[in-house]
Amino acid sequence: MAVYVSMMRTRSQDVTEILRGWILDGTVPAGERLEEVPLAERLGVSRTPLRAALTLLATERLLDYQPKRGYVVRRFGADDVFAAYEVRASIEGLACRLAATNGVPDDVAATLRACLAEGDRILSGGALAPGDLQPYQAMNERFHDAIISLSGNPWVERFVRQTHAIPFVSGRVILWHDYGVIRRSHDDHHRILAALVARDPARAEDLMREHVYFAGLFLRDNFDRVQAKPGEEPARSDPQEERPR
Amino acid sequence: MAVYVSMMRTRSQDVTEILRGWILDGTVPAGERLEEVPLAERLGVSRTPLRAALTLLATERLLDYQPKRGYVVRRFGADDVFAAYEVRASIEGLACRLAATNGVPDDVAATLRACLAEGDRILSGGALAPGDLQPYQAMNERFHDAIISLSGNPWVERFVRQTHAIPFVSGRVILWHDYGVIRRSHDDHHRILAALVARDPARAEDLMREHVYFAGLFLRDNFDRVQAKPGEEPARSDPQEERPR
DNA sequence: GGGTCCGAACTTGGATACATGATGCCGCCA
DNA sequence: TGGCGGCATCATGTATCCAAGTTCGGACCC
Numbered sequence: 001m002a003v004y005v006s007m008m009r010t011r012s013q014d015v016t017e018i019l020r021g022w023i024l025d026g027t028v029p030a031g032e033r034l035e036e037v038p039l040a041e042r043l044g045v046s047r048t049p050l051r052a053a054l055t056l057l058a059t060e061r062l063l064d065y066q067p068k069r070g071y072v073v074r075r076f077g078a079d080d081v082f083a084a085y086e087v088r089a090s091i092e093g094l095a096c097r098l099a100a101t102n103g104v105p106d107d108v109a110a111t112l113r114a115c116l117a118e119g120d121r122i123l124s125g126g127a128l129a130p131g132d133l134q135p136y137q138a139m140n141e142r143f144h145d146a147i148i149s150l151s152g153n154p155w156v157e158r159f160v161r162q163t164h165a166i167p168f169v170s171g172r173v174i175l176w177h178d179y180g181v182i183r184r185s186h187d188d189h190h191r192i193l194a195a196l197v198a199r200d201p202a203r204a205e206d207l208m209r210e211h212v213y214f215a216g217l218f219l220r221d222n223f224d225r226v227q228a229k230p231g232e233e234p235a236r237s238d239p240q241e242e243r244p245r
Numbered sequence: 246m247a248v249y250v251s252m253m254r255t256r257s258q259d260v261t262e263i264l265r266g267w268i269l270d271g272t273v274p275a276g277e278r279l280e281e282v283p284l285a286e287r288l289g290v291s292r293t294p295l296r297a298a299l300t301l302l303a304t305e306r307l308l309d310y311q312p313k314r315g316y317v318v319r320r321f322g323a324d325d326v327f328a329a330y331e332v333r334a335s336i337e338g339l340a341c342r343l344a345a346t347n348g349v350p351d352d353v354a355a356t357l358r359a360c361l362a363e364g365d366r367i368l369s370g371g372a373l374a375p376g377d378l379q380p381y382q383a384m385n386e387r388f389h390d391a392i393i394s395l396s397g398n399p400w401v402e403r404f405v406r407q408t409h410a411i412p413f414v415s416g417r418v419i420l421w422h423d424y425g426v427i428r429r430s431h432d433d434h435h436r437i438l439a440a441l442v443a444r445d446p447a448r449a450e451d452l453m454r455e456h457v458y459f460a461g462l463f464l465r466d467n468f469d470r471v472q473a474k475p476g477e478e479p480a481r482s483d484p485q486e487e488r489p490r
Numbered sequence: 491g492g493g494t495c496c497g498a499a500c501t502t503g504g505a506t507a508c509a510t511g512a513t514g515c516c517g518c519c520a
Numbered sequence: 521t522g523g524c525g526g527c528a529t530c531a532t533g534t535a536t537c538c539a540a541g542t543t544c545g546g547a548c549c550c
Contacts, residue, residue: 008311008312008313008512009312010312010313010532010533010534012533012534035501036502037502045534045535046536047535047536048533048534048535048536049534049535051297051502051503052296052297052300052533055257055297056300056301056304059304066253067255067258067502067503067541068501068502068503068541069501069502069541069542069543083398083399083400086339086343086398086400086401087336087339087398087400087401090335090336090339091335094332094335098331153331153332154325155328155329155331155332155408156328158306159332159404159407162404255502255503255504256503256504257503280531280532281532282531282532290505291505291506292504292505292506293503293505293506294504294505296532296533312511312532313510313511313512313531314532315532
């Protein structure tokens with residue numbers, strides 16, 4: 001007996017995704033007040049589903065909310081973003097440790113090795129071509145997502161996903177100008193997989209923590225650079241958070 | 246010109262808190278379907294604020310939601326709860342490390358020392374009196390909250406708060422039957438504060454991680470005990486549980 | 491002239507009415 | 521008798537309407 005999962009999509013969900021996208025890619029600038037009626041008209045829906053979306057995004061802390069005073073797009077500074085990376089480093093480190101403890105099934109190992117191979121190919125030229133940014137981002141996200149799934153801890157997955165829903169913390173934003181940094185980062189990937197298959201939880205955790213933490217450091221020190229070019233944001237792969245894996 | 250912070254409380258917020266309480270303390274049993282109209286009548290409000298509360302609790306993952314099929318109180322098993330403790334241990338460990346790095350202001354140190362003193366007093370008798378559970382819980386929460394605030398990392402605060410909003414993970418639930426375990430746990434508190442004032446980040450992190458992690462282990466191994474506590478018969482394994490609706 | 495008080499317009503919160511998809515019963519047919 | 525299909529019922533999703541709080545401007549008072 002098959003269990004049917006409703007494919008139904010409500011307007012609220014659609015509106016939520018659209019709005020989240022607008023916030024993350026800067027279409028709606030930080031600090032802007034979101035008034036219900038104009039927004040609803042702009043989105044072509046009534047206030048009801050829009051309000052559901054707003055409450056949801058407020059619980060995700062993408063919006064600030066005060067009763068009777070409405071919603072404001074939250075402003076994220078370099079310190080906020082770095083703080084998020086600290087947390088992400090900690091949780092993904094945990095994920096990596098758990099994954100090493102649990103072991104890596106063959107099919108996942110194959111996926112991870114494919115990620116490594118693709119990264120090697122992209123970086124083999126010795127320089128960063130702009131057109132390679134998007135595939136590298138996608139590869140990077142696949143790699144990290146696979147490890148998070150391996151942790152087998154649903155809360156890890158949930159929290160990491162929440163950190164990804166913070167502007168500039170998402171794996172979609174990668175500073176693509178320093179070959180050496182990217183090279184090193186991908187080298188981390190190699191060592192992380194090695195630690196995973198060797199069932200070395202402590203090493204796997206340490207590597208992942210530093211891997212993510214350094215990304216946060218680097219982003220903080222180059223924060224003006226990434227803020228300046230929101231046009232660099234390429235087509236996001238669908239940000240819907242509910243996607244089961 | 247004074248800046249007024251609206252003290253306004255909306256019905257949605259009230260309903261959210263009430264419902265969250267009902268879920269956390271078992272008034273609404275896990276697995277139960279929450280129908281909007283009956284619930285709204287029971288709460289004395291219309292469907293609108295209730296629906297806002299439901300969407301919020303669903304984003305907190307306290308409820309499962311499927312479009313057109315409504316909300317169901319999520320069921321948390323021992324493994325879910327333990328997994329939450331793993332994450333909480335990691336994040337509170339981070340919080341403790343950051344707090345040790347930042348240093349402890351005198352007023353906070355005084356608060357923490359007061360917590361230690363109260364715990365010492367409660368435990369001085371050499372046994373656990375039922376009437377002492379509530380003050381000990383409150384003290385425990387104050388202690389942990391103070392350290393989390395010291396971290397200065399807003400995301401840490403947010404995520405830890407989220408783990409506290411999981412049934413059985415909340416600091417409100419403490420197994421109060423084994424004097425030795427509580428005694429040791431409070432001894433951890435002493436050492437943690439010592440590490441904080443000594444500005445020893447590594448030791449502070451390790452202590453807090455183990456402190457929380459062991460609480461998770463202990464809770465998992467005594468899970469039936471805490472589940473039976475709300476006065477309900479332990480959730481009988483319901484063979485029809487899988488039936489969608 | 492500046493500050494305060496008042497009120498009107500606007501915005502958000504809540505209630506109700508209507509639309510739409512899910513569920514389950516019942517009868518029909520093989 | 522058992523399975524399948526259609527229709528009735530009901531719960532949820534959305535729109536609209538009403539209530540209540542906030543904001544802002546202007547007039548009045550000091």
